[in-house]
Amino acid sequence: MLDALTLAAGLAALALAAWCGFAFARDEPTKDWHFIGMAVVAVLALVQLVVGVVRLSGGEKPAQGTAIFVAYLLGAAAAVPAAGFMSLAERTRWGSATVAAGAVILAVLEVRLYDIWGG
Amino acid sequence: MSEHTTDMSGHTTGMSEHTDTGERAGFDLGQGPGRLLVWLYGVFTVAAASRSIVQMIMDFGRAPLAYVLSAAAAVVYAFITYSLVRGGGRARRAALVCCAAELVGVVTVGTWTLLEPSAFPDATVWSDYGMGYLFIPVVLPLTAMVWLRRAPR
Numbered sequence: 001m002l003d004a005l006t007l008a009a010g011l012a013a014l015a016l017a018a019w020c021g022f023a024f025a026r027d028e029p030t031k032d033w034h035f036i037g038m039a040v041v042a043v044l045a046l047v048q049l050v051v052g053v054v055r056l057s058g059g060e061k062p063a064q065g066t067a068i069f070v071a072y073l074l075g076a077a078a079a080v081p082a083a084g085f086m087s088l089a090e091r092t093r094w095g096s097a098t099v100a101a102g103a104v105i106l107a108v109l110e111v112r113l114y115d116i117w118g119g
Numbered sequence: 120m121s122e123h124t125t126d127m128s129g130h131t132t133g134m135s136e137h138t139d140t141g142e143r144a145g146f147d148l149g150q151g152p153g154r155l156l157v158w159l160y161g162v163f164t165v166a167a168a169s170r171s172i173v174q175m176i177m178d179f180g181r182a183p184l185a186y187v188l189s190a191a192a193a194v195v196y197a198f199i200t201y202s203l204v205r206g207g208g209r210a211r212r213a214a215l216v217c218c219a220a221e222l223v224g225v226v227t228v229g230t231w232t233l234l235e236p237s238a239f240p241d242a243t244v245w246s247d248y249g250m251g252y253l254f255i256p257v258v259l260p261l262t263a264m265v266w267l268r269r270a271p272r
């Protein structure tokens with residue numbers, strides 16, 4: 001379940017990065033549809049945070065330590081919403097670039113999460 | 120300053136230009152491309168700070184040098200983020216100095232970790248020129264310095 005979520009969130013993040021990167025290339029700010037996309041990715045990361053915490057409270061131990069795992073879960077849940085808020089205040093192509101960067105960061109975090117959980 | 124109909128219009132235009140360059144402090148460094156830099160510096164502040172805090176709490180004795188260097192990196196990142204958001208001439212100069220310091224830090228620590236790996240039982244943000252972070256620690260100060268020189272004054 002957790003690995004599937006990690007994969008889904010990672011792929012969704014990459015898709016969001018490509019989409020917002022495309023908007024950046026076309027000199028466009030983030031639009032409503034982009035924010036819906038961000039919401040989908042953010043919900044995936046949030047569900048992952050909840051599932052991760054539930055698994056931890058069930059007594060399971062991440063391979064590389066609980067503290068690091070929780071820190072990365074929190075970072076993953078915060079990455080896209082934070083970038084989204086910054087792009088709200090930046091109505092140029094650079095707002096799109098910010099979200100694209102945030103989505104790439106989330107994808108990297110997902111790879112690390114996979115390692116931290118499974119070893 | 121918006122009264123264009125006065126007979127002193129030429130004079131007022133000159134005045135407003137003067138005040139524009141003089142006190143247009145605002146958020147000029149954190150807009151446009153600067154917004155992306157604020158975001159990346161913010162992320163690296165959190166990354167470096169949380170990394171050093173977690174490692175120091177868990178086992179400071181394992182690699183004290185690496186953890187202290189990560190903490191120092193976090194402070195530099197935090198200050199540059201703050202300067203970019205604050206904007207203005209002084210913040211610009213301060214950020215330029217810090218970016219230079221950051222670049223020196225990345226190159227020094229990067230070379231140090233390659234020459235003497237035994238001094239670093241655990242990695243820092245700047246190990247191997249920031250390879251574990253997609254080399255962004257090297258690219259970021261260079262990009263930021265270009266932006267700080269070019270940003271609208």
